Each structure stands twice: as C-alpha cells, then as structure tokens.
Amino acid sequence: MNFGDYIALGLYAILIQNVMLTQFLGACPFLGVSKKSQSAIGMGLAVIFVITLSSIMTWSIDHFVLIPQELTYMRTIVFILIISGVVQFVEMFIKKTAPIIYKMLGIYLPLITTNCAVLGVALINVNQEFPFTKMVVYSIGISVGYALVIYVFATIRERLENANIPKSLKGTPIALIVAGIMSIAFIGFAGVIEI
Amino acid sequence: MQVLWIALLLTGLGAFFAIGMYLNKKTPLPEGYDLPSLKCEHCTSSTCAYSDTNRVQEIKAAIKKDCEEGEINANSN
C-alpha cells in the first residue's frame, strides 16, 4: 500500500464509516458528555489517545500470542484487561507531563474504559485481519472521526439551549433527532471511497 | 500447554493493570484541581448509592421538612 492508500483509508474511517454515526459505537458519552463543547473536546482528545494506544497493544497481543496459540476465545477478556491497563497508564502519564490537559479531560479518562468504541475498534481490527500499518491508520482515523463528530454535536447542542423547542422534546429527544440529521448528512459520503 | 499460556496471559495483564493503578494512585493530582462530580450528573437513578443529583437532594430536603414539621407538631401537642 502506498501513501495515497493510507490517506484514503484515513478518510474512509473518519467520514464514510464514521464510528458514531454509521457504526453506532460510543453512543453513551456521545449523548451524555456533549452538553458543553469544552468537555466534548476533552473527551475527543482522550479518546484519540486511548484508542490508538489500546489498538496497537491489543493487535500485538492478538497477533503474537492469541493466534499462534489458538486462544482466540480469550479475546474479550484479554482485550478488556489491556484497555483498563492502558487507561490507567494514560491517566498517570497525562497527570505527570501535562497537568493543563489533565484539568481539561481528567474526569473522563476512567469513563473511557467502558466506551464501546474502544473495545469495538479493537475487535474490528482483529476481525478484519488488518496488517499493522493499516490498523494504526484506521484506529487513528476512527478516533479523529469520533472527536470531530462529538465536537460538532456539542456546538449544535449549545445553540439548541436557546431555541424554541416543544416541552416534550427538550433535552435528549431533540439531541437524538439532531444526531439523526447529522447521520443523514454523513450518508452523503457513502461510496466516495472504496477500500 | 494452552492452560499455561492462559495463566501467563492473565497474570501478566493483571500485573500490568496493577502496576498502572499503583502508579496512578501514587502520582498526586495537579495543583488547583478539584475532582468535580460530573460523572453522576446525567444519571437519574434514585437507587444508586453514589447519586447526588438534584432530584435526590430535593427528596432529601422534602423529607427533612416533613421531619421538622412532625417535630414541631409533636412539641406543640
């Protein structure tokens, strides 16, 4: 694969198979955290860190230990243990080296352990048997796509606070309908890039 | 043979997690940072032991008011 193929794969992961709007992974923080755009940026950055690191680790352990020893049924348990460990290390690392970033996103780091997107991306990588570089590009693309969508969604929700919405639809129902409209917009990207 | 690998994997990853958690607990929080209880704001469960949302506080205030009224009535009788 040459460089152009990697860019195509990255765009594919960000826009066409968007992790939230097309594959529905990571919906809990998407609806719960996106009330303020600052917390949305924090969540998005944290997710980018954690998905990239945990994808690399889970792929490596799957490739070098689970597949040769025919232990693929242990995938769920092993992957979730790796993800919990990675989250602990990422939190400690950010606390030590970048306190400013920790102030912005510290509260969400333990929450990412139960984010469906992290475990989902790890499982997609091994189910579709990506080679190493393709897996890294795909994971980074997926997490950037998630950060992008959650930030846009948060800014729209902030403006919705001042809008004239019927009483029964206030709060989560109108947010879901907005997400549905965003999803329709993203369907416009379908078929643009084929991998 | 497989059982050996499973045991090795589980203990290795458990140790990895334990080390991570230990180092995490040791490093102090950055200065001027208070851990806000944002996590429970969106949940509306009243049976959760950790929830301190507005609804639960309203219920607690109402119970307190009832108790005080009951005391006043008992004292005046």
Add this chain to the structure above:
Amino acid sequence: MKTKQNFLKGIFSENPVFVLMLGMCPVLAITTSIMNALGMGVAFTIVLIMSNVIISLIRKLIPNEVRIPAYIVVIATLVTIVDMLMHAFTFSIYESLGIFIPLIVVNCVVLGRAEAFASKNNVFASFIDALGMGIGYTLAITILSAIREFFGAGTLLGYDVTPLNLIQPATIFIIAPGAFITLGLLLGGINALKNARTKSAEVKE
C-alpha cells in the same frame, strides 16, 4: 425495598433505555428487526442476571480498590460463555448481532447495576433487580425495533404485513439515521405522556 417495587422499577420508573439512558450503543444498532432485538435482549438479560448474582455472592471478598476490574473480569467471562453458546446454537442471530455481543462487557447497564446495586445488596434482591432491568431493556428494544421494522421494511418478525404492496416502506427507518430519529421521537412521546399525567394530577388537587 420490597420485591415487587424492586422488580417493577426496572421496567417502568428506571427503564435502562428510556429513563437511565445507559447502554445506548446496542439499542441504536441492533433494532433493525424484532428477531435481532429479542436475541440481544435475551443474551443481555442472561448476562445481567448471572453477573448480578455472582457479584452479590462475592461482594464481601473483593477489596474496595480493585472492585471495578474484578467486576469487569467476571462480566467478561460470562460474556465469552454466552458468546460461544450463541455461536453454537443460534448462528443466524449471532451473525446479525456481530460485534455487539462482546460489547455487552462494556455496557454501562451491566457494570452500573453491579456497582450500584449488587455490591450492596443480598443475592435475592440483586436477582430480582437484574430480572426487572433485563425485562425492561428487552421490552424497550423490542418496541423500538417493531416500529423500525414495520415502517422500514413492512415486515414483522420476518412476515410481510403490508397488504398487497399498497404501502411502500420508508427505508430511512432501517438505515442509520432512523435509529436516532425513531428513538428521539419515542422519548419525546414518553415525555409528553409523563407531562400530561403530572398535569392531570395537578388539576385533580
């Protein structure tokens, strides 16, 4: 709290999908047909009941610091077992559910009930709580998928119910945006019912 109240709260007042809004990832992705929703609901209820019971049994043995990883390991083991059983016995549902069966491990409802309820109550109460939550979850996703399947494909449980092709199904309900919009409108409808009920209760007083 009493058993009946414990059981009914999972279905009505604290329904995990409509009230607590936890564990939304499978709700949006699975509800394309009633068969998928029922399969997911049953798998979810089994995992929830067994994890609540087991965690309630061992709650005194786990030190407080490591309780979350311990819960996650227990739930992951149960999910692996359920995954393999589904792979063997109900292969068509297993294929259409895809990666959402392993994702029950990180479902906020399972972990949340373990942390908030099973770690503090005895086995029977935890069992009833899990049963109520599981049934509430299954009911919620079945209703959602019935709406989506009927309007989106004109079938119910695979049987064609649109008479003589008079009504053309609207594909938007089956693809991705339909999940968001249907769930949003359903939640809006439930809110409207709640508001009407509180308003009539206020008028009565």
